[in-house]
Amino acid sequence: MTITINGQPYDLPTDARVSLLDFMRERLDLFGTKKGCNQGACGACTVLIDGERVLACLALAAQYDGRSVTTIEGLADGEDLHPLQALFVKHDGLQCGYCTPGQIMSAIALSNEFSRGAPSSVTTDLDVPATPNREEIRERMSGNLCRCGAHNGMIEAITSYLSEHS
Amino acid sequence: MTMRTKDHHMPFVSSPFVTRRDVLVGSAATAAGLFLAEPGLATSLPNAPARSGLGTAYPRRDGPLKVRGAARFAAEHRFPGMVYGALVFSTIARGTIRRIETEAARAASGVVLVMTHENMPRLAPPEPFYASPTGMAGSAIPVMQDASVHWNGQPVAVILASTQEEADHAARLVRVDYEVAEAVTRFDDAAVGAPVAFYAGRDLQYRDGDAEAALAEAEASVDLEFSTPQQNHNQIELHAVTVAWQGGVLRMHDCTQGVDLSAITIAKVFGLDPSQVHLTAEFVGGGFGGKTLWQYHILAAAAARLAGRPVRMTLTREGVYRICGGRAPTRQRVALGARLDGRLTALIHTGTTMKIAQNSMTEPFMEAAEHMYRTDTMHLEIRAGVRDMLANTFMRAPGAAVGTFPLEVALDALAERLAIDPIELRIRNEPEVDPTTGKAFSQRALVGALREGAHRFGWQPRSGERLGRREGEWLVGTGMAAAYYPYKRFPGGAARITLGQDGRAVVELAVHDMGMGTGTATAAVAADRLGLPYEDIEIRYGDNRLPGNMIAAGSQQMAAIGAALTAARDALVAELAALVPAGAALHGRPAEALTTRDGALVLASDPATRMPLADLLARAERREVSAEAAAPPPSEAKEWSMHSTGAVFAEVRVNAVTGELRVSRITGVYDCGRILNSTLAASQFRSGIVMALGMALMENTLFDERSGRIANPSLAAYYIPAHLDAPEIDVAWTGIPDPEAPSGARGIGEISMTGVAASVANAVYDATGKRIHDLPITLDKLL
Amino acid sequence: MTPFDYARARSEQDAVARVKDAGTKYLGAGTNLVDLMREGVEVPSRLVDVTRLSSRIEPTDGGGLLIGAAASNTAVAEDAAVRARYPALARAILSGASAQIRNMATVGGNILQRTRCTYFLDVEGARCNKRQPGQGCDALEGFNRGHGVLGVSPACIATHPSDMCVALAAFDAVVHIAGANGRRHVPLVDLHRLPGDTPHLETVLELGELITAVELPSQTITARSTYRKVRDRASYAFALVSVAAALEVAEGRIADVRIALGGVAPKPWRAREAEATLIGAVPGQSAFVAAAELALAGARTRPGNAFKPELARRTIVAVLSDLAGAGQ
Structure with missing residues (x-):
């Protein structure tokens, strides 16, 4: 049983209780993915599994045998920040930085979701691909809580990213 | 005493990434002749930020590290041989542990230590805030030193195990048999005979003249009752500590707002010299007043010593609610008497809040009333009832966050009664000197902030009438309030x-x-x-x-x-x-x-x-x-009246069918002295506004008065604002340096938490005709 | 979390065969079960992972849709046929939880998720008849803002928290079930039990029975449907009240109508009497108000949720009015 994380294969833990989040943080010292509630209520542990955003805290690692995980550590290209990371800094879309990795991973996935025309609960017409306006972005980012109130900067960063990369 | 000339003529400096709102600006306000009394102010354009020096919009230095997920927080350091901690919490509010069964936990896989009051090292009680200049603990309750239980949720056992999974499992195996004692858990019970609170070195009481008599004789008056609920900080980072005894030194990776005070307080608990505690907290995942010294720090260090192993203790979210306190609930009365010209003749702001016997923290909700408005008579008073509960503590803008709500709603109601624009009412009551201390203001430009805010927001002056309009299902209204927070050093x-x-x-x-x-x-x-x-x-x-x-x-x-x-x-x-x-x-x-x-x-x-x-x-x-x-x-605050003020404007939408409330637009203009970094300042102001929107709209710690237990210890059951709740927030500042403050800056972290709830409530009134006096403003109150 | 064995089912038969006792639970993506295990509410000794069983969404012979129980909530909401022919289902799913959770959560898991009553979740500190039969209910006299007003009992007033199921209830969805004794089909509205004095018994599923699929019958009315959710936070919050409805008007009269409610009952709540009263009526405010009154006629409230009947009535009327307006 192996799982691939940021391109690197790892043996899965033998204790079935271990979540993907605790596996990465406590067994692999991959601390970039954060624990904010451990119950699927904050989004701080958002990672991509085969390109889709999920919550690592609710994912028992054993269930993801053979799957490929991307975390915040897998985003930058060496010294160069991913463009979305750079935009978060530019627009000051962060304060304490704790929810930030989850926000960024969520926004990366959101970009893909717009690309395939996925609707959201604020999409007016389900038959037409949604336009990435601010309300759509806000709704789609609502699964990532931020207590520092850095919302405006994040939405600014994501809006810029979507306009430059879609 | 010399009166410092208030400087209203400094240009306003805007946040560099705020788009100036052009809609509605000027026309209505100018026509009313209200806002251009001081030439050059309301029409000032945002200045470009300085290219260097104070005020420059330097980007956050640790931004690149944080967006990489490379910033290491308290639970992200590792010591060799480290084990994981888990806590067991009491389920009664008061009483004694008759028997605690730990055999099953001790026998569970991976368990290294089970610690209860029976084997906990004997330690001194922690010094709480105000007990000494270095007290950093939320309460003085001794930590697991005997069988007594002081609140529902108190730690009664600590498990250490090789993995977090093993520790969490073993914690569920501990059985506790309690001798239950009668507890005071109801607000009404604790409020009976509650004394005037003593807080931060003074009685929370002030009288000037006979305010009740003045109120009774006033040409116009309002007399309103309010309530605000218990709230929790909900920093997204879970409270955590990674701790090791290294030789004679206690090494702690912590998340704290006071590295030194925490270290000193912990040293005293363990009978160490402060130099024997090395505590670091390079990154802290949100504080807001709640990242201080709580029992888990002491329990983790004690267990590490007992087990001879380094320990990581990360609280569960439930654990944070059980042992790290939040803001106390309040019930407040604000009564205002005024002459027909709007000048206040009576200002009464009184009420009751809750605390515990072992702390000195009383929510000082009268502070804004002390310093904001001139009045002929005044009566301010806070009584604090003692409950058996988790220690209440400081939460962003203690006092002012919940105190400006009733004060500024009452002013709105008075303005309506007097048919005076609410901004004008505040301007007419702008004091020459501090209303309670008589000291000169070091610098104060509330009037400027009000006018600039009105200009930016496109405030429509009103004289007693509601200007709310309907857009389909939505009732749209606007409201304003003043913001306040004291200067401290x-x-x-x-x-x-x-x-x-x-x-x-x-x-x-x-x-x-x-x-x-x-x-x-x-x-x-x-x-x-x-x-x-x-x-x-x-x-x-x-x-x-x-x-x-x-x-x-x-x-x-x-x-x-x-x-x-x-x-x-x-x-x-x-x-x-x-x-x-x-x-x-x-x-x-x-x-x-x-x-x-x-x-x-x-x-x-x-x-x-x-x-x-x-x-x-x-x-x-x-x-x-x-x-x-x-x-x-810090002698400056003794010689001068030093406070920050501001003006908040909100536009809300209330759904006529469902009562759902959304804040669609908000402007905050703050007078906080010099701004040291415009980017960071704008973020800080927005930060407080978002948290205050949470307070206005949804936040409520459900304290079950039957059991003294918090019933929603979870981010799934305690709502904080999500992205969709946070509108684009327009912020600006006067930027006038305070000559008495170091760097000319008075501090900006908390003021934007104030005034917002009142501005929202006032806007809700404008939209619906309903005055909401109880937070949060949930839809059932608007049906 | 108590230690447990983990096994992945290779097929439906394999899954069913692995269930030996009540200690065995099927595991979807775990978005609810894993949390309940951490809270100590669920203490299974064995988990059978069924996420790699059928997740196909395919047309049925009757022109309807068959959705594999392992399909993710996102897959259902994004499916072109669902969006075009069952829009209320897509909207219901999209209004629930967050994108991350919808990506994980399976259809089967969504149906079998348990209440979010905070007393139910507090194993050590609160009484709950659902968790421990006969223990008493702390919600009755406690915080019950989120609790139910229809179909509740003196033993339990907890609600079923799903949005998806509300739309499924409106659409006459049928749950496909496999068990040791073969396969059977149960209408979704009959899958969940009312609490009565046995609130711990939540569904009609027998030991070892597995939800394998949900079938949406082919009905023209479902294309003219919508879902409205009312909540305390703009997003990422459970419903205080939600309404899934569909309306078909022919020659100025209501030819067919569906009304289902969420956030108000221990199960996805189909308002059949309200529907019946509307058939043949002229669509309009008075008919809708009368139907809404009927839908909430049996409401029993507590102080914390006393607002819900009125909120539900208003929401029903608004949703039906919207549908009537859109159909003209």
Whole structure:
């Protein structure tokens, strides 16, 4: 049983209780993915599994045998920040930085979701691909809580990213 | 006493990434002739931020690290042989542990230690806030020292195990048998006979004249009752500590707003010298007043000592609710009497809040009323009932956050009754001097903030009528309120500056960054003090072994830093003066005559007389020069009335069918002295506004009065604002330096938490005709 | 979390065969079960992972849709046929939880998720008849803002928290079930039980029975449907009240109508009497108000949720009015 994380294969833990989040943080010292509630209520542990955003805290690692995980550590290209990371800094879309990795991973996935025309609960017409306006972005980012109130900067960063990369 | 001239003529500096709202600006306001009384103010355009120096929009220094997920928080350090901790919480509010069964837990896989009051090392009780100048604990309750239970949720056992999974499982195996004692858990019971609170060295009571009589005789009056619920900080980072005993030293990776005070308080608990505690907190995942010293720190350290193993203790989210306190609930009365011209004849702001017997924290909700408005008579009073509950504590803008809500709603109601625009009503009651202390204001431009806010927001003046309109299902309304937070600077500021031959300076001080951008702002202040380029300043913080004991609380940290840097700079200049070689132009000059500017030691009166710092160090054959100094005691706040103020404007939409409330637009203009970094300041202001929107719309810690237990200890059941709840927030500031504050800056972390709930409630009234007096403003109140 | 064995089912038969006792639970993506295990509410000794069983969404012979129980909530909401022919289902799913959770959560898991009553979740500190039969209910006299007003009992007033199921209830969805004794089909509205004095018995599923799929019958009315959710936070919050409705008007009269409610009952709540009264009526405010009154006629409230009947009535009327307006 192996799982691939940021391109690197790892043996899965033998204790079935271990979540993907605790596996990465406590067994692999991959601390970039954060624990904010451990119950699927904050989004701080958002990672991509085969390109889709999920919550690592609710994912028992054993269930993801053979799957490929991307975390915040897998985003930058060496010294160069991913463009979305750079935009978060530019627009000051962060304060304490704790929810930030989850926000960024969520926004990366959101970009893909717009690309395939996925609707959201604020999409007016389900038959037409949604336009990435601010309300759509806000709704789609609502699964990532931020207590520092850095919302405006994040939405600014994501809006810029979507306009430059879609 | 001299009256300082209030300077209303400084241009407003805007956040660089705020789009100025052009809609509606000016027309209605100008027509009413209300807002252009002071030429040049309301029409001022946003200035471009300065290219360097104080106020420059330097980006957050740790931004790249944080967006990579590379910033290491308290639970992200590792010691060899480390084990994991889990807690068992009491399920009764008061009583005694008759028997605690730990056999199953001890026998469970991976368990290293089960600690209860029976084997917990005997320790001194922690010193809470105000018990001493260094008290950092939420309460004075001894930590697991005996069988007594003081609140529902108190830790009664600690498990250490090889993995977190094993520790969590073993914690579920502990069985506790309690002797239940009668507990006071109901607000109504605790409020009976509650005494006037003593808080921060004074009774929370003030009387000037016979306010009740003045109210009864007033030409117009309002007399309203309000309530605000218990609230929790809900920092997204779970409280955590990673701890090891290394030789005689207790090493702690913590998340705290007070590295020094925490270390000192812990040292006292364990009977150590403070030098035997090394506590670091380089990154803190949100604080808001709640990242202080709680029982888990002491339990983790004690268990680590007992087990002889390093320990990581990360609280569960439930654990945070059970053992890290939040804001206490309040019930408040605000009554205002006024003449028909709007001048206040009576201001009554009284009420009751809750605390525990073992802390000294009373939510000081009368503070805004003390300093905001002139009035003929005044009665302010806070009573604090004692409940058996988790210690209440400081939460962003203690007092003012929940105190400005009733005060500013009552003013809105009074304005309506008097048919006076609510901004005008506030302007007519702008005091010449501090209403309660009689001291002169060091600097105050509330009127300017109100006018600028009205201009930016496009405020439509009103005289008693509601201007709300309907858009389909939505009722749209606007409202405003004033914001308030006191200036504070605590003793203990200190810093060390080390200047290298390469012209770079390292500044070290025991301060904190929970997201405010402390390192970034401090670098700008240090560059300003030292006359060095911003890029050549390195800031080290978040470590109790660095100088000073400055807490990141009360919006005071930057003031403490500013004063400390001035003192350290002066000490450094004295060191440098002693190095000036014979024959140099500066030789023999007293240190007091010298300063640093543009990379050189200069004669303050004639900066052309100078010696480059690199030359100076080279000539003295010194690789570096270092100086450390403490800030002078904070006398400024004793001599002057020092407060920040602001104006908040909200547009809300209330669904006529469902009562759902959305805030669609908000503007905040703040008068906080000089702004040290426009980017960080804008983020801070928005930060408080979002949290205050949570307070206005949804936040509520459900304290079950039957059991004294919090019923929603979860982010799934305690709502904080999500992205869709946060509108684009327009912020601006007067930027007028406060001549009495170090760096001219009064602190900005908390004021934007104030006034917002009232502005929302007032806007809801404008939209619906319903005055909501009880937070949060949920849809059932608007059906 | 108590230690447990983990096994992945290779097929439906394999899954069913692995269930030996009540200690065995099927595991979807775990978005609810893993949390309940951490809270100590669920203490299974064995988990059978069924996430790699059928997740196909395919047309049925009757022109309807068959959705594999392992399909993610996102896959259902994004499916072109669902969006075009069952829009209320897509909207219901999209209004629930967050994108991350919808990506994980399976259809089967969504149906079998348990209440979010905070007393139910507090194993050590609160009484709950659902968790421990006969223990008593702390919600009755406690915080019950989120609790139910229809179909509740003196033993339990907890609600079923799903949005998806509300739309499924409106659409006459049928749950396909496999068990040791073969396969059977149960209408979704009959899958969940009312609490009565046995609130711990939540569904009609027998030991070892596995939800394998949900079938949406082919009905023209479902294309004219919508879902409205009312909540305390703009997003990422459970419903205080939600309404899934569909309306078909022919020659100025209501030819067919569906009304289902969420956030108000222990199960996805189909308002059949309200529907019946509307058939043949002229669509309009008075008919809708009368239907809404009927839908909430049996409401029993507690102080904390006393607002819900009125909120539900208003929401029903608004949703039906919207549908009537859109159909003209």
